[in-house]
Each structure stands twice: as C-alpha cells, then as structure tokens.
Amino acid sequence: MIQAIRSSLEWKLILIIFATIFITVTGVSTFSYIKSSEAINNDVVRFSNQILKQANLNLSRYIRDNEQFFRTISGSREFQDWLKTGSNDQYGLFDSYQKMEKTVITPFTTYHPETLSIKLYNENGNESTYRNEYMWESILAPYYSMKNESWLMSMNLTGKISRHYGMNDQYTDKAGRSKSIPILTYAQKFRFAEQNGYLAIDISLLATQEILNEIQLGEHGLGMIVDQSGTIVSYPDPERINTKLDPGIFTNISSNLAGSYYKAESKQMIVYQTITGTDWKVIVIVPYGDLARSISNIRHLTITLTIAGLLIASILAYITSHSITRRLKQLRRTIKMTKLDQFDVRAQVTGIDEVAELATAYNILLDRIENAIQQLAETRLVQQHAVLSALQSQINSHFLYNALESINSMAHLAEQPDIQQTTIALSDMLRYTSNYQQTTVTVKDEIDHLKNYFFIIRILYGEHISLSFEQDSFVEDAQCLKAIIQPFVENSVKHAYEVTGDHLLIKISTMRWMDRYVQIVIEDNGIGLTDEKLNMMQQALSMGQGEQDYMRFSRIGVLNVHYRLKTFYKEPETGVFVERLLPEGGTRIIIRFPHRS
Structure with missing residues (x-):
C-alpha cells in the first residue's frame, strides 16, 4: 500500500485532499477556541476600560481643576499680603484672608464641594484655615494645626506642587466624632518678603464611589478602589469602606501596576489598574458566567464556518489537483524531447506556483546547457590555438637559444663585454617568457625580468x-x-x-x-x-x-x-x-x- 502511494500521483493527491479537509476542520476548531478567548478578553477589557475611564476622568478633573485653583490662590495678591503679614498684625492677617476667601475661595468651593479645607501657615506663627460649610459629612477638626503635619518640615522651595494622599483622621462627623476618610492633599512652600509660608488644600475622594455605582458590570459584577496597603477606599457597600481586601486578591495584585487574572475557586475574573498619580488601584470583579454569554454566538459561527470550510476545501482540492497534473504532464513531454537531443524545445510556463517555478527552472537549465556547449566549443578553439602557439614558440625558442649562445661566444672572443651582457640579458628574457610550464612567478622574479629588459633599452637609448x-x-x-x-x-x-x-x-x-x-x-x-x-x-x-x-x-x-x-x-x-x-x-x-x- 505504501509503495502504491509513493509511486502514484493520484494517491498522493487523494491524501492531499484528506489532509486539506483535516487541516480545515482543525483550523476551524482552533479559530473557534481563539475567538472564544478573544471574546472573553474583549469583555474583560471593555469592563476594565469603563472603570478606568470613569475613575481617571473624575480624578483628572480633580487634579486639573484643583491644581488650577491652587495656583490661583498662590498667585493672588491677597495670599502674598497674608504671607507678609507680621505675627502681631492680627487685623492685617484677618483682612487679607477675608479678601482671599471672598474673591477666590468661595466662588470655587461653591461648585466643587469635594474641596474640604484650605489651610495657610506661616513660619512666624500665623495660621488660617477654611472649612467647607457644604461638606458637613466631613469637616476639618477644630483642633487641627498645619504645623503638626508630618510632611511640613520636609518641604523645600522647589516651585512645584506636592501631593499627599491617604486615609486622613483629622476630620470629624456632624457629632464631632473623629473619622478617617480618603483625602488628596495639595501642598507647596512659598517665600515672600523674607517670609516662609505654606499653602495646603484637602480634596475628598469619596465621590469616586458615585462613579463605581454608575458603571454597569453585569448582573453580579462590582468595582472598588483600594489603597497601597489593601484597605478599601471605595465600595458599593459603604460598610466595607476602611476594611481590608481579600488577602488572596491583594497578594495577586500588589506586585503589579495593572493586569488581570482568573480566580478559579470563586470563578471570577479580576481586572485591576493603578489610578494615575496615586498608589491606589481600581479593581473590577466579574463572575465568569457574565463574561461567557458571547460564547454561544461563537459556537454557531464555528458550525457554519466548519461546513463552509469543508465544502470550499473539497472544491479547491479538485481544482488544485487538476492544475498540478495537467502542467506536470506538459513538463514531462518537454523532458522527453530533451532526451532526444532537442534542446530548442521549452516547457510551457503557466501560473505562479511551484510547478510554474519548476518549468521556469528547467527552461533556465536548458539555456545554460546551450551556453555551456557554446562556451566549451570556444574554449577548445582557444586551447588549440594556445597549444599551437606554444609549439611554434618552442621551435623558435630553440633556434634563438642557439643563435644567442653563438653571439655570446663571439662577443667573448672579440672581448666585447657590452655585447656579451646584452646577449645574456636577452637570453634570460627569452627563457623567462617561453617557459610554459611555469605559470606564476614571484614579484621579485618579475622585477628581475624587467631589469634585463631595461638593460637592453639602456644599450639602445x-x-x-x-x-x-x-x-x-x-x-x-x-x-x-x-x-x-x-x-x-x-x-x-x-x-x-x-x-x-x-x-x-x-x-x-x-x-x-x-x-x-x-x-x-x-x-x-x-x-x-x-x-x-x-x-x-x-x-x-x-x-x-x-x-x-x-x-x-x-x-x-x-x-x-x-x-x-x-x-x-x-x-x-x-x-x-x-x-x-x-x-x-x-x-x-x-x-x-x-x-x-
């Protein structure tokens, strides 16, 4: 059976057909698997992008608006007057602060209730604090003093705004009880009129929970924000805020800025990414069942593609086998003509596949054979001419050697050294050029031959x-x-x-x-x-x-x-x-x- 297949082109083409069908089915199955995986990944990416888009848009608005607000305060004339106010000038201190609050602070905080407090501190002891009256849920404690901030002494006159974020316990609720809330603080050190001062603004990050609540994560999906220690900052259930994230999840996300993984025991897909400018992470937890709904559509597509693929594969196999056998028969006839020494017959080239390349290569081979035959004939003519020239030169050289020896003897008897040396130089030149057995010499030999020639030239000229x-x-x-x-x-x-x-x-x-x-x-x-x-x-x-x-x-x-x-x-x-x-x-x-x- 194996021998029959090896010797029969028909059997080989049958195997090609079956192989084509098999590869098609395998390819469709692979494609189905890949598409299923892509569908799941696309859903994960879509949910993740929703979270990141909303969270980053909100934080970007906080950062952009509040940094602009920070620069507006720090660049105002009232702030400069406040910094230059002496420690005993309480009226000047109150007047400059009131102007600042009226012209800059109040218009901004009215439309930005997430601004919790604005704090001013001078190293001469002056300190003023604005507490946002619209944020009664969290208000800066009355005992707060900016000079107690841990980061105050480490600030330098860099000209840049620094950020400090985390859970802040300097705020109280309506009843005056201390509470810890997520705060983003902007701070900067300034110097005017030989006075060093500080400006700090606290921004609430609890508003991010509203964004998480508006995002659609399927029937059972949820989103949260955690800080760098694994403490939940924002969660759909307010009672979970300030509690610790599941250690199994935190271990998997703590070492990377962004990524995703599948939690097998709970059949959940976990997607996370770090919020820009902070150490906090947005985490999306989606049950795998919510993500797998699109797989049914892929299964229908797989069945359709499999049937179509088998049909197309059968048609293409027939067309391909017919095209190959027809052109191979034509090439076979050309080869038979070559065996009869008819080198002028060329194979017909059609198509651009391997059979066409084979016919083209065979035609090129015939062209080279013809050129080689022609060059061989020309080379033999040149060789014949070279042999005849060598034989002729040997006859002439034998006669010339005898003649030169006779001239040398006569010059010696006549005591004519110039004639004798000239004869020797000419004889050496003749032996040098007529030695056909020695093809190459050294450069020194070639120079010595030139010196013999020049000796004769000097005799002449x-x-x-x-x-x-x-x-x-x-x-x-x-x-x-x-x-x-x-x-x-x-x-x-x-x-x-x-x-x-x-x-x-x-x-x-x-x-x-x-x-x-x-x-x-x-x-x-x-x-x-x-x-x-x-x-x-x-x-x-x-x-x-x-x-x-x-x-x-x-x-x-x-x-x-x-x-x-x-x-x-x-x-x-x-x-x-x-x-x-x-x-x-x-x-x-x-x-x-x-x-x-």
Missing part, C-alpha cells in the same frame, strides 16, 4: 631613459603572473620617448593594498593619453570579456595583461587600471591582484 624602483619587501615573495610589468614599460618607451625624443623617467612601485592585494604602479612623464583614447581604454578595461576575445586581446598589451589577470584571479578588485598622472601629461598604470605566497 643610453641615458635618455631612466628607471627607478620603490619596492615593499612584504610583496617580494608574492606570486604573480609572468610578463605583466614589462609590456607597460615597453609602451612607455614606444609611445613617449620614441615619439618626442624627450628624456623619459619611469617609476615602478610595489606595495600592499587593503592588506589582501598586491599593487604595482607604473608611472612615466611622457606625453600621456588623449581624453578620447583614455576614455576608450578605461571603457574597454571595465567590460567583461570571454574566451572569444583572447585572439583579439593577445596583440594589445594593456588588455592582454588585464584579461590574463581577470581569467586567473576571481577577486573583483583584480585587474589593470589606467589614469592620467598630471593634467599636462604622464600616465599611471595600476596593476592589482590578490596577495598569495
């Missing part, structure tokens, strides 16, 4: 041509191709001195380049190249060449050397580069190839 060397000992033992320097020196003699007759100076420099390359620079002070010829030469050097150009380049020294370097080395920086040395003349040739020992 005397002192009219000078040659100087700057050699880096690091590159002397580097391997390089033979006869890559001498052709350029020969060009300098031919196109400079032989044209103008002026003294010719040629400078040869060898050095390292980018640590990985050997660079040989050949400079002369000749007439240089015209712009047209320089551009033509640079363009020819920048173009890629193939084996078919070998015959043409074998007669052009610059391109011949460049082609040999490019053929032997594969590094991109290898080659010959031609530049104008100076605007008025001169030529610089740069030969570059990898450093190899």
Whole structure:
C-alpha cells in the first residue's frame, strides 16, 4: 500500500485532499477556541476600560481643576499680603484672608464641594484655615494645626506642587466624632518678603464611589478602589469602606501596576489598574458566567464556518489537483524531447506556483546547457590555438637559444663585454617568457625580468631613459603572473620617448593594498593619453570579456595583461587600471591582484 502511494500521483493527491479537509476542520476548531478567548478578553477589557475611564476622568478633573485653583490662590495678591503679614498684625492677617476667601475661595468651593479645607501657615506663627460649610459629612477638626503635619518640615522651595494622599483622621462627623476618610492633599512652600509660608488644600475622594455605582458590570459584577496597603477606599457597600481586601486578591495584585487574572475557586475574573498619580488601584470583579454569554454566538459561527470550510476545501482540492497534473504532464513531454537531443524545445510556463517555478527552472537549465556547449566549443578553439602557439614558440625558442649562445661566444672572443651582457640579458628574457610550464612567478622574479629588459633599452637609448624602483619587501615573495610589468614599460618607451625624443623617467612601485592585494604602479612623464583614447581604454578595461576575445586581446598589451589577470584571479578588485598622472601629461598604470605566497 505504501509503495502504491509513493509511486502514484493520484494517491498522493487523494491524501492531499484528506489532509486539506483535516487541516480545515482543525483550523476551524482552533479559530473557534481563539475567538472564544478573544471574546472573553474583549469583555474583560471593555469592563476594565469603563472603570478606568470613569475613575481617571473624575480624578483628572480633580487634579486639573484643583491644581488650577491652587495656583490661583498662590498667585493672588491677597495670599502674598497674608504671607507678609507680621505675627502681631492680627487685623492685617484677618483682612487679607477675608479678601482671599471672598474673591477666590468661595466662588470655587461653591461648585466643587469635594474641596474640604484650605489651610495657610506661616513660619512666624500665623495660621488660617477654611472649612467647607457644604461638606458637613466631613469637616476639618477644630483642633487641627498645619504645623503638626508630618510632611511640613520636609518641604523645600522647589516651585512645584506636592501631593499627599491617604486615609486622613483629622476630620470629624456632624457629632464631632473623629473619622478617617480618603483625602488628596495639595501642598507647596512659598517665600515672600523674607517670609516662609505654606499653602495646603484637602480634596475628598469619596465621590469616586458615585462613579463605581454608575458603571454597569453585569448582573453580579462590582468595582472598588483600594489603597497601597489593601484597605478599601471605595465600595458599593459603604460598610466595607476602611476594611481590608481579600488577602488572596491583594497578594495577586500588589506586585503589579495593572493586569488581570482568573480566580478559579470563586470563578471570577479580576481586572485591576493603578489610578494615575496615586498608589491606589481600581479593581473590577466579574463572575465568569457574565463574561461567557458571547460564547454561544461563537459556537454557531464555528458550525457554519466548519461546513463552509469543508465544502470550499473539497472544491479547491479538485481544482488544485487538476492544475498540478495537467502542467506536470506538459513538463514531462518537454523532458522527453530533451532526451532526444532537442534542446530548442521549452516547457510551457503557466501560473505562479511551484510547478510554474519548476518549468521556469528547467527552461533556465536548458539555456545554460546551450551556453555551456557554446562556451566549451570556444574554449577548445582557444586551447588549440594556445597549444599551437606554444609549439611554434618552442621551435623558435630553440633556434634563438642557439643563435644567442653563438653571439655570446663571439662577443667573448672579440672581448666585447657590452655585447656579451646584452646577449645574456636577452637570453634570460627569452627563457623567462617561453617557459610554459611555469605559470606564476614571484614579484621579485618579475622585477628581475624587467631589469634585463631595461638593460637592453639602456644599450639602445643610453641615458635618455631612466628607471627607478620603490619596492615593499612584504610583496617580494608574492606570486604573480609572468610578463605583466614589462609590456607597460615597453609602451612607455614606444609611445613617449620614441615619439618626442624627450628624456623619459619611469617609476615602478610595489606595495600592499587593503592588506589582501598586491599593487604595482607604473608611472612615466611622457606625453600621456588623449581624453578620447583614455576614455576608450578605461571603457574597454571595465567590460567583461570571454574566451572569444583572447585572439583579439593577445596583440594589445594593456588588455592582454588585464584579461590574463581577470581569467586567473576571481577577486573583483583584480585587474589593470589606467589614469592620467598630471593634467599636462604622464600616465599611471595600476596593476592589482590578490596577495598569495
């Protein structure tokens, strides 16, 4: 059975169909699970956002309005007069306070009953306190003195309002009994006329309970606010205020600013977030049953998607199998034609899937095979030409060696040392260039070959041509191709001195380049190249060449050397580069190839 499936495309496609259906059903189930989870999370986020939006809007209003009110008082002329009042000037103290209360305090507290008290204190002993008459549920105790506040002595002249919040026991109820209520206090230290004073405003936070009562959290959901110690500040049931939160819940929320978790034992979702600017947290507790109502809708959607998915999967499986088998048959016919040596037949490419890519790749393979056959034929022609040239050179070299030996003997008998040395130099050059078994030499060998050539040039032209060397000992033992320097020196003699007759100076420099390359620079002070010829030469050097150009380049020294370097080395920086040395003349040739020992 397994062998039948492996050898049959039809069976493979059947398995693909079943796999597609299975994946579809699995995907729908996974999608249903994910959507269910997302529905629950979305409900949690929605309830949480309701709480946070209402609570933060309320607190933002408190902070914005009351801080503006604080700045209005602290920036008023009456407050400055109050601070500058001496300790014995009770009338001035009362007068400045009354003006402040009439013009600033009363208009604000009338519309902001959550402002419980406003307290002024001067280090010279003066103290004034405003108690909001509209807040009889909580009024600042008559024995209160601002100088007893724990935070007073730690305040500095920073120019910024500080906040102090928590449960405050300095307030009383209607009967004068002390009570602890959540208070947010704004305070700041000031200095006028060499007097240090303080301003503090107490704001009630009990109004947040009204916001919690207005939020819809399902049939059994509720919201609360707790402080950093786990004490309930606001709760739907007033009797729970100032009691401790369930330790199991507090342990889970105390270490993070915001988050959510599922309480398995009570089947409740707990969502919490810290109120901006405080250490208090808003907590929403929602029974899981209230959140799971949307799951029934997801179940209906799951059934619908499953049926539709199975139907669509079956149709797509049929269309896909037909498309694959039809194009594979076409590709198979093309391959059979290739086996009959018909390389000009190409596969038909339709679509953009893997089968289309396979047909495209096969067509590219056929194109490369044709190019490889053509290049192989050209390479064999070049090789044949090289072999014939080598055989021809060997015949010519054998004759020339004998002739040079005869000239050397005759010069020795005739006592002509110049002729003898010239003959030896020419013989060394001939042996150097005609040794076809040795492809590479060292840079030092190449320089020695150049010196033999220059010895002969000096015999011909005397002192009219000078040659100087700057050699880096690091590159002397580097391997390089033979006869890559001498052709350029020969060009300098031919196109400079032989044209103008002026003294010719040629400078040869060898050095390292980018640590990985050997660079040989050949400079002369000749007439240089015209712009047209320089551009033509640079363009020819920048173009890629193939084996078919070998015959043409074998007669052009610059391109011949460049082609040999490019053929032997594969590094991109290898080659010959031609530049104008100076605007008025001169030529610089740069030969570059990898450093190899």
